[in-house]
Amino acid sequence: MKVDVVVIGGGAAGMAAALKVSEQGARVVLVERDERVGGILNQCIHNGFGLHYFREELTGPEYAERFKKALEEKDIEVLTNTFVKALDVREKKLVVVSEDGIRILETKALVYAAGARERAFGSLMVPGDRPSGIFTAGVAQRFMNVENRLPGKRALILGSGDIGLIMARRLTLEGVEVVGVVERLPYPGGLLRNVIQCLEDFGIPLFLSSTVVEVRGRERLEEVVVAKVDENFQPIPGTEKVFEVDTLILSVGLIPQIELLEDLVEVNPTSKGIATSNLGQTSIEWIFAAGNCTAIYDLVDYVTYEGEMAGKYAALYAKGERFGPKVAVKAGENVMVVQPNWYDPSEELTLYVRTRKVIEKGRLVVGSFEKTFEELVPSEMLRVKIPRRHLNGLSEIVVEVKEE
Amino acid sequence: MRIAVIGAGVFGSLIARELSKYDVDVTLIEKNLDVGMGVTKANSAIVHAGYDDPPGTVRAKFCVLGNSMYEDLSKELDFEYKKIGSLVVAFDDREVKVLMKLLRQGEENKVEGLRILEREETLAMEPNLNPAVKMSLFAPSAGITEPWMVAIAAVENAMENGAKLILGEGVVGFEKRNGRIVKVVTTRNRYEVDLVINCAGLHADEIAKMAGAEHVDLYPRKGEYILLDKKLGGHVRHVVFPVPTETSKGILVLPTVDGGILLGPTAEDLPSVMKDRPLTTREGLSKVKENAKRLFPRLDLSYVVKTFSGLRPESPRRDFYIGRSKLVGNFINVMATRSPGLTAAPAVAKYVVEEIIQGEIGVSLTRRKDFNPFRKGIVHYASLSLERWQEEIRRDPRAGKIVCFCNEVTEKEVIEAIKRGARTLDGVKFRTRAMFGRCQGNFCMPRIMKILERELGTDMSSLTLKSENSWIVDGKVRE
Numbered sequence: 001m002k003v004d005v006v007v008i009g010g011g012a013a014g015m016a017a018a019l020k021v022s023e024q025g026a027r028v029v030l031v032e033r034d035e036r037v038g039g040i041l042n043q044c045i046h047n048g049f050g051l052h053y054f055r056e057e058l059t060g061p062e063y064a065e066r067f068k069k070a071l072e073e074k075d076i077e078v079l080t081n082t083f084v085k086a087l088d089v090r091e092k093k094l095v096v097v098s099e100d101g102i103r104i105l106e107t108k109a110l111v112y113a114a115g116a117r118e119r120a121f122g123s124l125m126v127p128g129d130r131p132s133g134i135f136t137a138g139v140a141q142r143f144m145n146v147e148n149r150l151p152g153k154r155a156l157i158l159g160s161g162d163i164g165l166i167m168a169r170r171l172t173l174e175g176v177e178v179v180g181v182v183e184r185l186p187y188p189g190g191l192l193r194n195v196i197q198c199l200e201d202f203g204i205p206l207f208l209s210s211t212v213v214e215v216r217g218r219e220r221l222e223e224v225v226v227a228k229v230d231e232n233f234q235p236i237p238g239t240e241k242v243f244e245v246d247t248l249i250l251s252v253g254l255i256p257q258i259e260l261l262e263d264l265v266e267v268n269p270t271s272k273g274i275a276t277s278n279l280g281q282t283s284i285e286w287i288f289a290a291g292n293c294t295a296i297y298d299l300v301d302y303v304t305y306e307g308e309m310a311g312k313y314a315a316l317y318a319k320g321e322r323f324g325p326k327v328a329v330k331a332g333e334n335v336m337v338v339q340p341n342w343y344d345p346s347e348e349l350t351l352y353v354r355t356r357k358v359i360e361k362g363r364l365v366v367g368s369f370e371k372t373f374e375e376l377v378p379s380e381m382l383r384v385k386i387p388r389r390h391l392n393g394l395s396e397i398v399v400e401v402k403e404e
Numbered sequence: 405m406r407i408a409v410i411g412a413g414v415f416g417s418l419i420a421r422e423l424s425k426y427d428v429d430v431t432l433i434e435k436n437l438d439v440g441m442g443v444t445k446a447n448s449a450i451v452h453a454g455y456d457d458p459p460g461t462v463r464a465k466f467c468v469l470g471n472s473m474y475e476d477l478s479k480e481l482d483f484e485y486k487k488i489g490s491l492v493v494a495f496d497d498r499e500v501k502v503l504m505k506l507l508r509q510g511e512e513n514k515v516e517g518l519r520i521l522e523r524e525e526t527l528a529m530e531p532n533l534n535p536a537v538k539m540s541l542f543a544p545s546a547g548i549t550e551p552w553m554v555a556i557a558a559v560e561n562a563m564e565n566g567a568k569l570i571l572g573e574g575v576v577g578f579e580k581r582n583g584r585i586v587k588v589v590t591t592r593n594r595y596e597v598d599l600v601i602n603c604a605g606l607h608a609d610e611i612a613k614m615a616g617a618e619h620v621d622l623y624p625r626k627g628e629y630i631l632l633d634k635k636l637g638g639h640v641r642h643v644v645f646p647v648p649t650e651t652s653k654g655i656l657v658l659p660t661v662d663g664g665i666l667l668g669p670t671a672e673d674l675p676s677v678m679k680d681r682p683l684t685t686r687e688g689l690s691k692v693k694e695n696a697k698r699l700f701p702r703l704d705l706s707y708v709v710k711t712f713s714g715l716r717p718e719s720p721r722r723d724f725y726i727g728r729s730k731l732v733g734n735f736i737n738v739m740a741t742r743s744p745g746l747t748a749a750p751a752v753a754k755y756v757v758e759e760i761i762q763g764e765i766g767v768s769l770t771r772r773k774d775f776n777p778f779r780k781g782i783v784h785y786a787s788l789s790l791e792r793w794q795e796e797i798r799r800d801p802r803a804g805k806i807v808c809f810c811n812e813v814t815e816k817e818v819i820e821a822i823k824r825g826a827r828t829l830d831g832v833k834f835r836t837r838a839m840f841g842r843c844q845g846n847f848c849m850p851r852i853m854k855i856l857e858r859e860l861g862t863d864m865s866s867l868t869l870k871s872e873n874s875w876i877v878d879g880k881v882r883e
């Protein structure tokens with residue numbers, strides 16, 4: 001099969017990209033390994049999606065549904081249950097596998113939008129037994145929302161990001177007793193609004209500066225040991241508390257999935273995702289990327305914008321347009337994550353920034369651009385448009401946050 | 405002749421398979437819900453060369469013999485085995501002396517091809533090794549395998565040749581008449597037998613006591629491990645040991661057959677009440693890290709996939725305890741199966757059947773003419789050529805449906821694993837490597853549960869991770 005653009009991944013970024021490609025009049029095919037498009041949105045049945053993009057508050061599946069519909073209306077070819085087995089960078093070919101057999105897709109440009117995966121329990125090196133009953137939030141949500149099953153009777157949650165907080169409320173509403181949420185940072189990882197609505201309103205305790213130091217249970221989980229941690233996140237002996245629970249839910253971070261392109265393209269050192277320009281272009285010029293495989297975004301709306309951008313420029317690339325040159329964007333003082341990795345003056349620069357620590361009042365400095373923000377926290381991503389005039393003539397763009 | 409083999413670890417499984425070559429009635433009784441899930445599941449997975457065991461010990465003899473059988477065995481039973489060789493590395497003069505001792509010991513044990521390598525040659529073979537290395541002992545016959553697959557494959561082949569497998573029944577006693585065992589009593593049944601072979605791993609001493617036979621006291625010697633991601637594959641090429649200590653071969657670094665890197669094990673003696681508790685600890689895991697770093701300073705330890713621990717069935721004699729009981733004439737012990745048990749097991753199986761049963765006990769067994777030594781493994785479609793994979797999908801579309809993305813396992817493989825006896829998530833995992841990758845099943849676990857539910861005709865809430873009470877989901881969210 002010959003197309004102009006292949007999109008890998010049918011989550012928020014991939015769906016937006018595919019729509020944009022088709023809007024540009026280019027032929028696109030979207031490849032999704034799951035049984036349906038929507039990606040992680042399918043699991044998030046709570047509200048809070050679409051406030052920016054649709055100016056409405058939708059659930060995850062509702063947000064996804066709008067894009068699914070649009071894909072259908074535009075008659076965009078979507079291959080579900082289809083796995084990308086290999087990518088031939090030189091020939092611009094992909095080998096995809098499904099129940100229909102093995103197919104070769106020949107393309108002119110590629111949008112990689114493979115999303116992120118949850119950090120797994122095994123990688124946390126928690127000592128103890130290896131019982132059943134330890135799930136990531138994603139697995140627990142899948143059990144509840146897709147399979148109509150409860151993950152257990154009494155649960156503890158590790159990680160107080162928005163996902164962890166929302167899981168606490170969801171489980172409680174479904175009749176699972178949630179005995180607490182454990183967070184290693186001295187402050188909650190998620191939005192204050194969620195701390196109030198998901199924990200305080202239900203009387204669920206939040207244990208800050210704490211972590212899980214042991215899991216016990218020969219068969220099913222029986223006990224989880226939690227201890228306080230010091231500034232370096234090392235457990236403090238003598239502060240252990242034992243919780244009798246049969247379920248431990250993990251919400252300890254997402255990792256950009258870069259597998260297929262790993263070792264081929266440059267990686268953004270701050271996000272560990274695929275490095276892109278503000279057009280979504282990677283270090284291989286015909287390959288574009290967007291969404292959580294480039295950096296972990298706070299809001300799906302942002303992912304949609306970036307997906308659209310990558311789709312638009314992939315289509316233009318397929319039509320023969322070329323872009324650049326690009327200017328490197330680097331993280332400076334107090335900046336933990338900055339996306340994109342390069343600035344291409346073909347479009348205005350939209351920056352996504354996470355600070356390294358809590359900053360009460362901080363001045364974002366980018367070229368000659370300055371703007372002051374209050375209450376900057378690492379868990380909340382800044383999205384800032386930098387007008388072109390502030391970046392003229394720079395050979396490198398350093399993004400800094402100065403404490404005031 | 406009715407023979408009961410107790411315990412389906414690598415020893416029991418290979419013994420059952422060896423027996424299935426003859427015209428006898430073999431019943432393998434295992435208390436777990438699957439085979440190979442005891443000591444055999446969690447170890448270093450090394451087919452040792454045999455220079456480490458003191459000459460004259462039972463384990464030295466069977467290690468070298470067993471090693472020489474692995475190549476053929478892996479072909480007959482179609483499990484992964486890679487003869488990648490091992491290096492023991494010395495960093496100072498004292499350690500070099502130990503290498504020399506190992507070399508002499510190995511030569512005495514008749515280990516083939518042992519060689520001392522100078523620093524340069526060592527580093528050429530293992531480029532990421534700590535450059536402070538002085539010398540090494542190279543053993544070309546050392547290899548790596550997938551230990552649980554040895555047991556699973558052996559049992560499949562034994563069953564193909566008529567052996568019976570009983571899962572989920574623990575042996576709790578024996579009925580005896582005139583000093584001989586006539587029945588094996590399990591948690592559910594009684595089996596009439598003429599001969600019993602005790603291969604109960606960590607619990608073999610308890611079984612022997614139940615039978616009134618000789619035993620040595622067993623206690624667990626724990627070893628903790630860290631498994632690193634395939635991304636680092638290639639960083640380590642051989643099984644790399646430090647020089648051994650009094651208690652163990654030390655904390656080593658080696659590639660796994662599917663391209664990951666394994667670090668460990670520690671060695672910690674525990675009381676016998678801890679036989680079923682392979683716990684990991686903070687101290688243990690830090691020790692593993694420190695020691696691995698000493699061997700491979702550039703190893704990126706942030707790529708941890710998982711940590712686990714295994715328990716060696718150790719005895720004060722520090723050697724295998726294998727033989728016919730003098731007190732109970734139809735009872736054979738295969739006990740204290742410490743390291744290098746995995747390596748020794750094929751040779752021990754042959755020894756038990758040929759020299760103990762047929763020789764010492766004098767049972768005359770007739771070989772079956774229709775014995776089929778070959779077992780085919782589950783095909784990993786993603787490893788086939790695209791043409792062959794295409795054909796397979798045409799024949800059965802499920803061979804084109806990938807369920808585990810990390811390790812590229814298809815629905816067809818999962819179904820095949822279930823056909824071959826997988827009843828738990830671990831049963832599927834250890835047979836297909838689904839859920840074994842870097843995401844540890846976070847994508848595919850619910851999907852695999854759906855397949856298990858459908859294929860077994862059961863409800864999701866009755867599925868377990870590994871044992872009867874390791875349930876996964878509870879009730880329904882709403883009816």
Ligand SMILES: Cc1cc2nc3c(=O)[nH]c(=O)nc-3n(C[C@H](O)[C@H](O)[C@H](O)COP(=O)(O)OP(=O)(O)OC[C@H]3O[C@@H](n4cnc5c(N)ncnc54)[C@H](O)[C@@H]3O)c2cc1C
Nearest residue numbers: 411413415442443444448450575605627715744745746747
């Ligand atoms: C940390 C560690 C590292 C090792 N590294 C290596 C290595 O690299 N190379 C090597 O060659 N060897 C190694 N070994 C040794 C090797 O793993 C063992 O020798 C071997 O797996 C023992 O097999 P087994 O069949 O005796 O025991 P098991 O695998 O434990 O099998 C015994 C079976 O008996 C069953 N059972 C117990 N009680 C009953 C009962 N009452 N009724 C019914 N069934 C029962 C158990 O459930 C179990 O499945 C290592 C061991 C450990 C722990």
